[in-house]
Amino acid sequence: MSNEILDNLKVETGRLTFKDVRYMLIRPDTVVDFQKAVERMIGPDRCAEAMMAGGYTGGSRSSRRYKKLFNYTDEESVAFMCQMGGEIGWGKFRLVELDAASKRLVIEVEDSAFAEAYAQDEPSPLPVCHMIRGVLAGMAAGIFGGDVDSEEVMCVAKGDPTCRFVISG
Numbered sequence: 001m002s003n004e005i006l007d008n009l010k011v012e013t014g015r016l017t018f019k020d021v022r023y024m025l026i027r028p029d030t031v032v033d034f035q036k037a038v039e040r041m042i043g044p045d046r047c048a049e050a051m052m053a054g055g056y057t058g059g060s061r062s063s064r065r066y067k068k069l070f071n072y073t074d075e076e077s078v079a080f081m082c083q084m085g086g087e088i089g090w091g092k093f094r095l096v097e098l099d100a101a102s103k104r105l106v107i108e109v110e111d112s113a114f115a116e117a118y119a120q121d122e123p124s125p126l127p128v129c130h131m132i133r134g135v136l137a138g139m140a141a142g143i144f145g146g147d148v149d150s151e152e153v154m155c156v157a158k159g160d161p162t163c164r165f166v167i168s169g
Contacts (some may be wrong), residue, residue, distance in 0.1 A: 005087040021062065023088070028117035031131070035118070048130045052150070056141075063139040074100055074143045081139050082107065089113055091163070092131060101167020103144040103169030107136055108154075112163045115156035127155035129163050136165050144169035145165055 010017045016024060020112045038047040049105060059081070063126045066084075075098060082093035090113050096106040118128040127133075129152055136149035154160035 003087045005084055010117055016106070017064070018168045021065060021148065029120075032114060032117040032128075032144070035130070044126060048126075051130035052134035052137065055131035055136075056138040057134075057136030058131075058140025060070040061138070061144055063133075063142050065151060067142070073097070078105070078139065081135070083133070087130070091115075096164075103140075103148070104166040105136065105140045105143070105165075107165045107167075109163040109165070112156055115163055119157040123159050124155070124157040126158065126162070127152035129155060129165075132163070136167050140167040140169065 005018055008018055009023075012058055015022065035047060035051055038050065039049075042050075061083075063077055063081055066072065066080055070076070070078060070080070073143070078095055079100055085091060085093040091109040091111045091113055094108045096108055098105050107128065112129050112132065114129045114131060118124055133150045133152050137148050140148045140150070148167050148169045150165065152163060152165050154162060154164040156163055
């Protein structure tokens with residue numbers, strides 16, 4: 001199976017880049033254990049917003065960079081970012097809805113690495129895929145041209161069949 005990201009990943013000692021954008025490999029357990037530690041320190045709501053903010057930065061920068069680099073339309077940008085999410089191991093992303101006129105984006109993620117790692121010991125009462133939510137919000141803010149609201153309305157870590165994200169402007 002072809003993987004555009006891995007096929008074009010430049011590997012040097014101490015550095016991985018795709019199209020001159022730096023990436024790093026990290027186990028989902030590492031991110032989730034950090035997330036759980038922050039939840040204990042500042043509470044789940046504030047942690048969720050902090051994790052989402054980090055994802056937002058990555059999503060907005062990546063979507064702007066790849067849209068410019070490849071001259072993508074909004075739809076092509078979303079398709080590429082969804083493909084990329086799968087290729088870097090975050091889960092299987094599927095576009096459910098993109099309506100630029102009403103500023104609404106809905107994405108489902110099957111097999112979320114974050115949800116799986118989070119719920120390996122016990123289910124969570126709350127959605128946990130804050131970084132994915134942030135990446136999608138950052139991407140959508142660029143497409144919609146302004147601030148957006150983002151919500152994970154379903155999460156595998158809670159026992160839902162998939163993770164579902166609704167982004168609106």
